[in-house]
Amino acid sequence: MKRLNESDLDFLRELSNIGVGHAATALSQLIGRQVGMRVPKVSIVDLASVPELMGGSEKIVSGVYLQVLGDARGAILLIFPDDSSRALISLLLKRVDEPLSEMGASTLKEVGNILASAYLSVLGNMLDITLIPSIPSLAHDMVGAVVDIVLSDLGEIGDTAFVFETEFYDMTNDIKGHFFLLPGPDSIDVIMRAIGSKNG
């Protein structure tokens, strides 16, 4: 992997910003509330510290995992704290979902699908590459267990992961989520080449 300089990182951050902006708009249309987001962090994280970043390994969350297919490979993991995922479901299904039903699970997967698709289509359009999300899959469990899949995928390559992370929230503040994009080993090169050819 080519080393990224500060201006490359800025560019990736900006791309991510626009992508997540579209995703937030899509979510806001879905739930009928305004959705805000924080400026995305583009960072290199130590894999072993990810569960702690999310509030401790045993914290219960809903995780929606999608693989990124097409010209660049990678994965998207959306993590909603348990109370946020329930708030999201009750907003969309107009009823309390306790425990998590089949319908509630599909709802969360669909939210993940909409966010990931919005994000990837923006990124793909801007870079002239094809990025397609796989079928989403859901786990409602301890965050340590939920992030394992990503840690193992990335752990075969190294101990640190290049992560695009953002947090979005609705204006009443009872729904929060974390969005992680984890580029596969060769994807950063593909993205940087695409940026290079755009800038001619």
Next chain:
Amino acid sequence: MDKVVVRIADYRIAEAPATLVTYGLGSCVAVALYDTETRMGGLCHIMLPSSSKARDSGNPKKFADICISEMLEDMENRGCNVDRMVAKIAGGARMFDLPNKEKSSSIGERNRDAVLIELAKRRIPLIAEDTGENYGRTMEFHLGNGDMLVISLRGGTKVYRDEAL
């Protein structure tokens, strides 16, 4: 009670009456080794089956093969003997159903299989196992009596006791 926390891709060794604990195992596997005479035990939390196929080794303790041998060597340096050891393991779940990965076995299954091979190589008997399925687990290993507690959102707390210990 003395609780020693084992982080992902790491191991810890302690002696009775301490408890070794590791949180939030998904596809990862926790391996507890226990010397029945010294009542000393080790617990490791591995992420990947084998160091041989990896592109970058990085922290080698994420691999089952390396982590188990390092832990074992460390235990033997502290007076344990592999011939008196028993093992209990937990984890190795398949957290997400991945449609296009169905054909291959999941990383959780591969981790479990790699651990079993490492144990078999050293003739360490596996006396309790709580692995597979699709949910996360926290594992506690009580060195006072050799109990393994597996705590999960779905299944509550399960105790794996062996009266012989």
